[in-house]
Structures are given as C-alpha cells and as structure tokens.
Amino acid sequence: MSKIRVLVTDDSAFMRKVISDILSEDPDLEVIDRAKNGLECIEKCSKLQPDVVTLDIEMPVMDGLQALEKLMSTNPLPVVMISSLTKEGADATIRALELGAFDFVTKPSGPISLDIHKVADRLIQCVKAAALAKRRKKIGGTGVLPRTLPVKEQVVPKTIQPAKPASPPVPTPAPAVVSTPPSVPRRSGANSRLVVLGTSTGGPKALQKVLTAIPANFPAPIAIVQHMPAGFTKSLAQRLDSLSQIRVTEVQEGEVLQPGTAYIAPGGYHFEVRQGSGKLYAHLTQEEPRAGHRPSVDVLFESVSRLTNIDKWAIIMTGMGNDGTKGLQLMKQTGAVTSIVEDESTCVVFGMPRAAIQAGVADNVVPLDNIPEVLCKLLH
CATH class of the missing domain: 3.40.50.180 (Methylesterase CheB, C-terminal domain)
Structure with a gap:
C-alpha cells in the first residue's frame, strides 16, 4: 500500500519541523510539504492533493478555522486539527469538529510546545485513522441503510470485510x-x-x-x-x-x-x-x-x-x-x-x-x- 501523504500546517517553523519529523518516523507516512498559514495550506492542497492535512488553529493571514471551512466547501480532505490547551482553543476546536475536521490533537504546552513528542503516538494514530476513513469512503463504505433493522x-460476518462497491439494490425486508x-x-x-x-x-x-x-x-x-x-x-x-x-x-x-x-x-x-x-x-x-x-x-x-x-x-x-x-x-x-x-x-x-x-x-x-x-x- 502506498504511503499516506500528509501536508503539515503551522505558523511556527519549529512546530512545522517537529510535527513533520514525528510523522516521518512512521514508515506508513510521508510529509509531502509544509504550509505556514491557512491560505498557503489551501493553495498547496489544491496543487498536491494530500491524503491528510494537519492544521493549526491560531495562524496569521488565514487561521485554521477559516482554512478548514474553505477546504470543506471546495476541496474536502481529512483534517486533523492541532489545538492549544486553552479555553479559546477548546471552543475553536469544537467549532472545527462541527465544520468537518476528522479529529484533533492537543499541544501539551501552548502554541510552541517543546514537548510535542508527548502526543506523538496520538498524532500518528489520528493521521492514519483519517486516511483510512477517507479510503473507506472511496470504496463505498458509507451507503445508508433504507430503514432500521434489529x-x-x-x-x-464474523470478520468485517472492507466495504465493496455498491451493488444493485435488493428487495428490502418488511419493517421490523x-x-x-x-x-x-x-x-x-x-x-x-x-x-x-x-x-x-x-x-x-x-x-x-x-x-x-x-x-x-x-x-x-x-x-x-x-x-x-x-x-x-x-x-x-x-x-x-x-x-x-x-x-x-x-x-x-x-x-x-x-x-x-x-x-x-x-x-x-x-x-x-x-x-x-x-x-x-x-x-x-x-x-x-x-x-x-x-x-x-x-x-x-x-x-x-x-x-x-x-x-x-x-x-x-x-x-x-x-x-x-x-x-x-x-x-x-x-x-x-x-x-x-x-x-x-x-x-x-x-x-x-x-x-x-x-x-x-x-x-x-x-x-x-x-x-x-x-x-x-x-x-x-
């Protein structure tokens, strides 16, 4: 399976590098580029079509929420938000999840977190899960059942297999x-x-x-x-x-x-x-x-x-x-x-x-x- 291509977005050059290094340590992930604000993120997403985007919330020019809303309306991609542990950061994160962000990871000690490695496993897990959800959707795993059945x-099946492309409709059982x-x-x-x-x-x-x-x-x-x-x-x-x-x-x-x-x-x-x-x-x-x-x-x-x-x-x-x-x-x-x-x-x-x-x-x-x-x- 090809590597998961990730675009890292943060206004701090230090954070961009550290997040990129964390992700690059995993053999299944590849950081294809970095962006320093929301506007640059949107431009690079359009050009590079990454599998997953990590997106800081607090950035100049265009912040993470503005960028996320734009992405969801023009070029929907799985987005993992990177949030600060503040009241404002929490409110913005909840709003990001409403707008369509896949999940979020918290910076342990503020916008510039020297200890970001504390959440390295969580970050890698989120990025991989976001990419998997995107692939499931592409192969047809989101069709809606016609009605609720017990x-x-x-x-x-005993083992859940990957969803298959949609097949011709079958007769629907009587409502239960x-x-x-x-x-x-x-x-x-x-x-x-x-x-x-x-x-x-x-x-x-x-x-x-x-x-x-x-x-x-x-x-x-x-x-x-x-x-x-x-x-x-x-x-x-x-x-x-x-x-x-x-x-x-x-x-x-x-x-x-x-x-x-x-x-x-x-x-x-x-x-x-x-x-x-x-x-x-x-x-x-x-x-x-x-x-x-x-x-x-x-x-x-x-x-x-x-x-x-x-x-x-x-x-x-x-x-x-x-x-x-x-x-x-x-x-x-x-x-x-x-x-x-x-x-x-x-x-x-x-x-x-x-x-x-x-x-x-x-x-x-x-x-x-x-x-x-x-x-x-x-x-x-």
Missing part, C-alpha cells in the same frame, strides 16, 4: 418492530430509567445529531462518555446545550441525574453512575486510564451494570478501538439492557461499533440519523 435480521424486550417490565418514576452512551472519534458531530433531535420531555437522564482531554468537554457541553431542547452539561461530582438532561464526563475523569436514596448520581474518579482512556466508556457501562431496579439503554457510536464492548457485555450478563449501535454506513470510524457487533451485544444496528427516533420509541 441486528439479528442483519447479516453480520423495535421494542423493549417483553420480559423486561417497564418501571415508572423519575429515577427508574437511564440511557448511557459512548463515543470517540467523530463523536462531537454525532452527539450533536443525536442530542438536538431528542425532545425536551425525554423521560430519562443520558450519561455520556466522549473521549476528550481535560478542558474540552466543557466547551462541547456548552455548545450542545445551546443547540438542544434537552439540557446538556459537563457532569459534576455527586450531581443527581435528572430526566431530560445529558451529562458529559469531564475530560481526565472516569464517570460512574451510582444510586442511593432512590436517586441516581454521578461519581467521578481519576483512577488509572482504561486502555488509554480517561474517561472510559467501559468504566461508565460497568458502573451501570451494578444498578438495580433500573431500565437501561446503551448506545455505542463512532470511534476508534473497542471501548464500551466489555462494559456492555457486563451489562448484558448482570441484567436486562437494550443496546443501539451505530451502523458502519454513518460512522467516521467503525472501530467501537464493530467491536460491539462482533461480540454479539448489539440489539439494534442503526444509521446515525435514525438513532434518536429508535431511542425514543424504545423508551416510550
């Missing part, structure tokens, strides 16, 4: 009824229902699609883990809250979970749900990362597996790796739970959903646009 009615398993009695009361959701790469945009379609009178709290570093989840929650009918907030230690509210785990903290005095409440810890993640979807799901007399729904959406699958398996083993997993056709990265499907814990495989409707039907 996973048992879909053919899920998606409902809570009849063996699970529906409970009443404000603290008898809980939805948990895990996502990673591509998650901010997917969360916006889901949460903005949920009605204000939604009858359960939604506990969310989105893989993000500290300082970014608050900006994400504030942005989603401004767009949604339900309340969206970064959860706080000891906070009682209320229906009609989505609670996002703070970056750098594991989020557990506990119960007491007839209430569900949040418990945050800084225990060791789980498989490199803090917050971890598995930690959230495992905590929910220990809750009693609660109707539970679990959602796994786009993301790299397999976080959430072990936790969902434990939820299945310890009680009734209905799961929704995002279909490959709409995933930015199919890793986390694929792992859940292959483990046999996906009750409903659903394209992103259909998840809010399916969830509301399950709860009502």
Whole structure:
C-alpha cells in the first residue's frame, strides 16, 4: 500500500519541523510539504492533493478555522486539527469538529510546545485513522441503510470485510418492530430509567445529531462518555446545550441525574453512575486510564451494570478501538439492557461499533440519523 501523504500546517517553523519529523518516523507516512498559514495550506492542497492535512488553529493571514471551512466547501480532505490547551482553543476546536475536521490533537504546552513528542503516538494514530476513513469512503463504505433493522435480521460476518462497491439494490425486508424486550417490565418514576452512551472519534458531530433531535420531555437522564482531554468537554457541553431542547452539561461530582438532561464526563475523569436514596448520581474518579482512556466508556457501562431496579439503554457510536464492548457485555450478563449501535454506513470510524457487533451485544444496528427516533420509541 502506498504511503499516506500528509501536508503539515503551522505558523511556527519549529512546530512545522517537529510535527513533520514525528510523522516521518512512521514508515506508513510521508510529509509531502509544509504550509505556514491557512491560505498557503489551501493553495498547496489544491496543487498536491494530500491524503491528510494537519492544521493549526491560531495562524496569521488565514487561521485554521477559516482554512478548514474553505477546504470543506471546495476541496474536502481529512483534517486533523492541532489545538492549544486553552479555553479559546477548546471552543475553536469544537467549532472545527462541527465544520468537518476528522479529529484533533492537543499541544501539551501552548502554541510552541517543546514537548510535542508527548502526543506523538496520538498524532500518528489520528493521521492514519483519517486516511483510512477517507479510503473507506472511496470504496463505498458509507451507503445508508433504507430503514432500521434489529441486528439479528442483519447479516453480520464474523470478520468485517472492507466495504465493496455498491451493488444493485435488493428487495428490502418488511419493517421490523423495535421494542423493549417483553420480559423486561417497564418501571415508572423519575429515577427508574437511564440511557448511557459512548463515543470517540467523530463523536462531537454525532452527539450533536443525536442530542438536538431528542425532545425536551425525554423521560430519562443520558450519561455520556466522549473521549476528550481535560478542558474540552466543557466547551462541547456548552455548545450542545445551546443547540438542544434537552439540557446538556459537563457532569459534576455527586450531581443527581435528572430526566431530560445529558451529562458529559469531564475530560481526565472516569464517570460512574451510582444510586442511593432512590436517586441516581454521578461519581467521578481519576483512577488509572482504561486502555488509554480517561474517561472510559467501559468504566461508565460497568458502573451501570451494578444498578438495580433500573431500565437501561446503551448506545455505542463512532470511534476508534473497542471501548464500551466489555462494559456492555457486563451489562448484558448482570441484567436486562437494550443496546443501539451505530451502523458502519454513518460512522467516521467503525472501530467501537464493530467491536460491539462482533461480540454479539448489539440489539439494534442503526444509521446515525435514525438513532434518536429508535431511542425514543424504545423508551416510550
């Protein structure tokens, strides 16, 4: 397979060199050129057609957000943002993800980060995943299913093969009824229902699609883990809250979970749900990362597996790796739970959903646009 061709964009000559050196150390990557501002990046993208672009946010002449918006409208390419760990940097990063950036990597110590090597592995991983997502899209991996089907009615191979070019349409099965398993009695009361959701790469945009379609009178709290570093989840929650009918907030230690509210785990903290005095409440810890993640979807799901007399729904959406699958398996083993997993056709990265499907814990495989409707039907 040919090398992944990368264009590095940063206004600092030092950062351009260090980022280029990090990427060039990987045998699968090739830095084909560098750009010192957004305008130069756009010009070089048009000429060189790189596979992936790394794009700093704060630059003169044309900043990263302006360049990204221009690229997405004229020459869409996978873009990995390079962001500073500041409130302004976090807000700009969330906006970049809305505009279509694939993912982001944080500079550990400001615009000129002498310790950028701390995030070298993360940077290489993001660039490779962005290129893979682009290739999947080219070979036809993003066709949308005509309707939602329970996973048992879909053919899920033991090993997921690369998507093939679209074939002639086949007759569509009759619509399936998606409902809570009849063996699970529906409970009443404000603290008898809980939805948990895990996502990673591509998650901010997917969360916006889901949460903005949920009605204000939604009858359960939604506990969310989105893989993000500290300082970014608050900006994400504030942005989603401004767009949604339900309340969206970064959860706080000891906070009682209320229906009609989505609670996002703070970056750098594991989020557990506990119960007491007839209430569900949040418990945050800084225990060791789980498989490199803090917050971890598995930690959230495992905590929910220990809750009693609660109707539970679990959602796994786009993301790299397999976080959430072990936790969902434990939820299945310890009680009734209905799961929704995002279909490959709409995933930015199919890793986390694929792992859940292959483990046999996906009750409903659903394209992103259909998840809010399916969830509301399950709860009502």
